[in-house]
Amino acid sequence: MLEILDNIAPGIFSRHTLLYGVEVKFYSHRIKLTRHLESDIGNLFVVGDGAGITRGLIQASISGIVAGKEIASRLKAL
Numbered sequence: 001m002l003e004i005l006d007n008i009a010p011g012i013f014s015r016h017t018l019l020y021g022v023e024v025k026f027y028s029h030r031i032k033l034t035r036h037l038e039s040d041i042g043n044l045f046v047v048g049d050g051a052g053i054t055r056g057l058i059q060a061s062i063s064g065i066v067a068g069k070e071i072a073s074r075l076k077a078l
């Protein structure tokens with residue numbers, strides 16, 4: 001494929017061309033969550049791409065913080 005592509009994009013068929021990994025997107029699965037990212041199962045929080053709520057590193061990280069803060073506040077209230 002790269003050899004043929006080289007005809008229209010010269011240079012692509014080079015030993016310096018890095019082939020990127022296959023990306024599988026799981027975010028089409030969408031779980032019903034509260035705004036604190038808690039699922040229908042009490043105290044079970046779901047974050048990141050697997051929950052279908054994020055599509056990148058920053059959003060996935062922030063979703064962890066959102067759930068973590070809620071968990072921390074519940075623990076504090078015990």
Ligand SMILES: Cc1cc2nc3c(=O)[nH]c(=O)nc-3n(C[C@H](O)[C@H](O)[C@H](O)COP(=O)(O)OP(=O)(O)OC[C@H]3O[C@@H](n4cnc5c(N)ncnc54)[C@H](O)[C@@H]3O)c2cc1C
Nearest residue numbers: 020021022023024047048049050054055056057058060061
């Ligand atoms: C090739 C590629 C390039 C990307 N480039 C970018 C980019 O440039 N910028 C960007 O913002 N996003 C990018 N993304 C998307 C980004 O990587 C994801 O959105 C992000 O990593 C999702 O974070 P996550 O914590 O939800 O899931 P993940 O990072 O996938 O973490 C899930 C973790 O759970 C572990 N796990 C799975 N099943 C189990 C199990 N049964 N038991 C225990 N552990 C388990 C996995 O090993 C993994 O460590 C890219 C993704 C891919 C695949």
